[in-house]
Amino acid sequence: xxxxxxxxxxxxxxxxxxxxxxxxxxxxxxxxxxxxxxxxxxxxxxxxxxxxxxxxxxxxxxxxxxxxxxxxxxxxxxxxxxxxxxxxxxxxxxxxxxxxxxxxxxxxxxxxxxxxxxxxxxxxxxxxxxxxxxxxxxxxxxxxxxxxxxxxxxxxxxxxxxxxxxxxxxxxxxxxxxxxxxxxxxxxxxxxxxxxxxxxxxxxxxxxxxxxxxxxxxxxxxxxxxxxxxxxxxxxxxxxxxxxxxxxxxxxxxxxxxxxxxxxxxxxxxxxxxxxxxxxxxxxxxxxxxxxxxxxxxxxxxxxxxxxxxxxxxxxxxxxxxxxxxxxxxxxxxxxxxxxxxxxxxxxxxxxxxxxxxxxxxxxxxxxxxxxxxxxxxxxxxxxxxxxxxxxxxxxxxxxxxxxxxxxxxxxxxxxx
Amino acid sequence: xxxxxxxxxxxxxxxxxxxxxxxxxxxxxxxxxxxxxxxxxxxxxxxxxxxxxxxxxxxxxxxxxxxxxxxxxxxxxxxxxxxxxxxxxxxxxxxxxxxxxxxxxxxxxxxxxxxxxxxxxxxxxxxxxxxxxxxxxxxxxxxxxxxxxxxxxxxxxxxxxxxxxxxxxxxxxxxxxxxxxxxxxxxxxxxxxxxxxxxxxxxxxxxxxxxxxxxxxxxxxxxxxxxxxxxxxxxxxxxxxxxxxxxxxxxxxxxxxxxxxxxxxxxxxxxxxxxxxxxxxxxxxxxxxxxxxxxxxxxxxxxxxxxxxxxxxxxxxxxxxxxxxxxxxxxxxxxxxxxxxxxxxxxxxxxxxxxxxxxxxxxxxxxxxxxxxxxxxxxxxxxxxxxxxxxxxxxxxxxxxxxxxxxxxxxxxxxxx
Numbered sequence: 001x002x003x004x005x006x007x008x009x010x011x012x013x014x015x016x017x018x019x020x021x022x023x024x025x026x027x028x029x030x031x032x033x034x035x036x037x038x039x040x041x042x043x044x045x046x047x048x049x050x051x052x053x054x055x056x057x058x059x060x061x062x063x064x065x066x067x068x069x070x071x072x073x074x075x076x077x078x079x080x081x082x083x084x085x086x087x088x089x090x091x092x093x094x095x096x097x098x099x100x101x102x103x104x105x106x107x108x109x110x111x112x113x114x115x116x117x118x119x120x121x122x123x124x125x126x127x128x129x130x131x132x133x134x135x136x137x138x139x140x141x142x143x144x145x146x147x148x149x150x151x152x153x154x155x156x157x158x159x160x161x162x163x164x165x166x167x168x169x170x171x172x173x174x175x176x177x178x179x180x181x182x183x184x185x186x187x188x189x190x191x192x193x194x195x196x197x198x199x200x201x202x203x204x205x206x207x208x209x210x211x212x213x214x215x216x217x218x219x220x221x222x223x224x225x226x227x228x229x230x231x232x233x234x235x236x237x238x239x240x241x242x243x244x245x246x247x248x249x250x251x252x253x254x255x256x257x258x259x260x261x262x263x264x265x266x267x268x269x270x271x272x273x274x275x276x277x278x279x280x281x282x283x284x285x286x287x288x289x290x291x292x293x294x295x296x297x298x299x300x301x302x303x304x305x306x307x308x309x310x311x312x313x314x315x316x317x318x319x320x321x322x323x324x325x326x327x328x329x330x331x332x333x334x335x336x337x338x339x340x341x342x343x344x345x346x347x348x349x350x351x352x353x354x355x356x357x358x359x360x361x362x363x364x365x366x367x368x369x370x371x372x373x374x375x376x377x378x379x380x381x382x383x384x385x386x387x388x389x390x391x392x393x394x395x396x397x398x399x400x401x402x403x404x405x406x407x408x409x410x411x412x413x414x415x416x417x
Numbered sequence: 418x419x420x421x422x423x424x425x426x427x428x429x430x431x432x433x434x435x436x437x438x439x440x441x442x443x444x445x446x447x448x449x450x451x452x453x454x455x456x457x458x459x460x461x462x463x464x465x466x467x468x469x470x471x472x473x474x475x476x477x478x479x480x481x482x483x484x485x486x487x488x489x490x491x492x493x494x495x496x497x498x499x500x501x502x503x504x505x506x507x508x509x510x511x512x513x514x515x516x517x518x519x520x521x522x523x524x525x526x527x528x529x530x531x532x533x534x535x536x537x538x539x540x541x542x543x544x545x546x547x548x549x550x551x552x553x554x555x556x557x558x559x560x561x562x563x564x565x566x567x568x569x570x571x572x573x574x575x576x577x578x579x580x581x582x583x584x585x586x587x588x589x590x591x592x593x594x595x596x597x598x599x600x601x602x603x604x605x606x607x608x609x610x611x612x613x614x615x616x617x618x619x620x621x622x623x624x625x626x627x628x629x630x631x632x633x634x635x636x637x638x639x640x641x642x643x644x645x646x647x648x649x650x651x652x653x654x655x656x657x658x659x660x661x662x663x664x665x666x667x668x669x670x671x672x673x674x675x676x677x678x679x680x681x682x683x684x685x686x687x688x689x690x691x692x693x694x695x696x697x698x699x700x701x702x703x704x705x706x707x708x709x710x711x712x713x714x715x716x717x718x719x720x721x722x723x724x725x726x727x728x729x730x731x732x733x734x735x736x737x738x739x740x741x742x743x744x745x746x747x748x749x750x751x752x753x754x755x756x757x758x759x760x761x762x763x764x765x766x767x768x769x770x771x772x773x774x775x776x777x778x779x780x781x782x783x784x785x786x787x788x789x790x791x792x793x794x795x796x797x798x799x800x801x802x803x804x805x806x807x808x809x810x811x812x813x814x815x816x817x818x819x820x821x822x823x824x825x826x827x828x829x830x831x832x833x834x
Contacts (some may be wrong), residue, residue: 027710094688134583167550170587271511293444
């Protein structure tokens with residue numbers, strides 16, 4: 001049996017951090033929000049990272065299935081991406097006049113992404129989802145935005161919930177939220193108020209938290225696309241989370257339709273800080289007219305990293321690789337669960353698996369199993385999809401399944417004790 | 418006489434970029450918005466940068482007084498900041514669990530910035546001005562935000578103008594805009610609707626575009642501070658542009674008052690991509706409750722760069738250095754103008770001088786002079802404040818004044834021809 005990890009130094013550092021950083025660690029990487037309970041199983045701070053692994057401040061090694069919540073797509077500290085970044089940095093990074101590498105990166109995205117006639121770069125996924133919504137409203141001169149239940153499109157007021165702290169009702173008054181995969185609901189909405197809808201914004205499939213992830217039903221995207229076309233609404237795909245892990249040409253291409261605007265971030269540059277809005281030629285002038293910029297948006301190093309990342313994803317045939325690893329992981333985890341009488345559901349796309357033990361309405365059994373995995377060096381989280389990366393080996397997957405097996409055994413033993 | 422620069426390669430690249438990037442270069446670095454007319458004098462793309470200079474794609478060398486619109490505070494490609502960034506990157510950057518360097522950076526900001534009891538990190542200045550406004554609204558449960566005419570606080574809908582493309586009237590319906598330095602106007606506003614004001618947000622002095630920059634009138638900040646205290650409104654200082662160039666303890670400290678929340682970005686890490694919201698202990702719990710995060714916000718490399726940048730700014734006594742260089746620049750430029758009968762006004766703080774030739778209502782004379790400077794290798798812009806950096810030498814200032822002199826001569830000669 002493996003010895004279970006402990007986190008003394010993480011806890012000490014967290015105690016120090018809580019005095020000078022809101023929540024100690026805020027947002028989706030915070031122990032409360034990122035992992036949900038039970039936090040005692042999770043490390044809080046990492047010391048170093050390489051390939052598919054990171055080491056926490058207590059020296060514990062983790063096979064990491066969160067990948068920094070997505071950015072780590074090739075493996076941490078990828079040498080090819082770093083080399084490109086270094087070469088650019090020796091020349092320039094954040095300068096008064098941007099580098100030609102910005103144009104090269106836009107060129108590469110236009111060549112790579114099916115729905116990209118152009119590219120606009122920023123820093124956060126949230127920057128480009130916001131630009132997309134501004135563009136749709138400017139283009140249509142309409143107000144309403146259609147969301148799907150379970151959505152996450154960043155943290156700007158327009159995309160938050162009416163009861164969230166600091167949000168004004170008027171900031172979200174034009175949001176309409178529909179159930180995912182409900183053909184009739186969106187048809188009814190457009191029939192009723194189609195001439196007021198500026199945009200539909202959606203992830204390529206529903207990869208929300210605390211719920212099995214749901215792929216688009218057969219024909220759903222074609223239905224949404226046709227309704228947007230009929231009513232002159234802009235179709236925005238938020239590919240921040242899934243982008244490049246399903247299809248290097250964009251997740252809309254993967255599902256056989258074309259977005260009007262598509263938002264990228266996480267996997268775009270293997271962790272170097274850049275996001276992108278791409279879209280149809282017809283919308284380019286409207287984007288040009290939006291007042292939208294930021295201090296670091298022309299930084300050249302992340303552009304060079306992004307080029308190297310996309311080229312390497314192509315060389316590796318990344319999406320096929322992640323599907324193969326994801327299939328092996330899914331099969332192995334389900335089999336390990338079954339051995340001990342647990343029915344593990346693995347939902348969503350194979351490159352971004354969402355895990356849930358069935359027949360566990362309080363989710364406590366699932367959290368217990370996740371905690372047993374984490375304390376044995378497999379970094380899963382409780383109620384968020386996971387992310388695979390290209391540096392995961394078959395041996396890594398085998399190790400993961402071994403640990404999962406041991407974790408299921410521990411949970412079962414406790415149930416029978 | 419110097420040979421005037423030409424920009425063939427910049428133009429070719431721009432023509433290519435316009436097909437695949439909105440506006441070719443968007444936002445404040447775009448030729449139209451960043452420099453305003455006459456764009457034919459300006460380079461569009463830079464190849465490399467070092468210290469106080471960059472070289473454009475045509476090989477022209479520029480002494481750069483825009484500093485990437487602020488981030489370049491120590492000099493481009495600063496070796497000390499790069500060394501710290503490299504050492505961190507060898508360990509980790511954007512990882513599932515953040516690095517202890519985040520806590521170290523927060524510690525340093527709390528030690529350095531007078532109004533900082535804590536620090537929250539993000540990517541854009543806009544991220545932290547938005548978080549400040551959300552915090553103020555959540556804390557006060559009020560809606561109204563007081564701005565000062567000429568303000569710029571980023572690009573989120575809440576801070577845009579009602580007639581800007583894509584902005585809804587309801588998103589800016591709670592904004593109140595007052596004249597800067599008007600004691601009575603803000604007193605009247607608070608008397609009338611003080612119990613509805615969530616926050617006053619302001620730059621430490623008015624450094625807007627297309628207008629002489631205005632320092633706070635004697636007693637103005639004390640007046641604003643007292644009104645906020647009396648009415649329970651949150652005082653937000655947007656120090657994104659001026660931060661660390663006036664006072665390493667914050668521009669509020671420089672002007673002798675204390676902000677409740679203060680926003681930093683540009684000069685925080687010498688171009689590495691990070692921003693910070695700092696503030697009073699009493700607001701920390703409210704910040705913890707806001708839904709606010711981003712994919713790259715825990716990236717460790719910019720934190721390490723930020724620590725090295727702040728430490729070096731302290732070692733150099735940056736603010737005194739920039740004031741000295743700014744004083745020499747101002748004196749020299751004014752004298753050069755006078756020589757040819759031009760009355761150059763240099764306004765704002767010395768580290769961020771705003772230039773304008775007086776008695777030039779159409780601004781065309783000023784633009785002509787700026788163009789003559791730029792085409793001789795001094796990168797000024799027309800109607801935006803400039804930025805000094807620590808790598809500027811006395812010799813650089815002399816070279817600048819020599820060129821300015823020649824440029825004034827050229828403008829005068831054309832007037833007399």
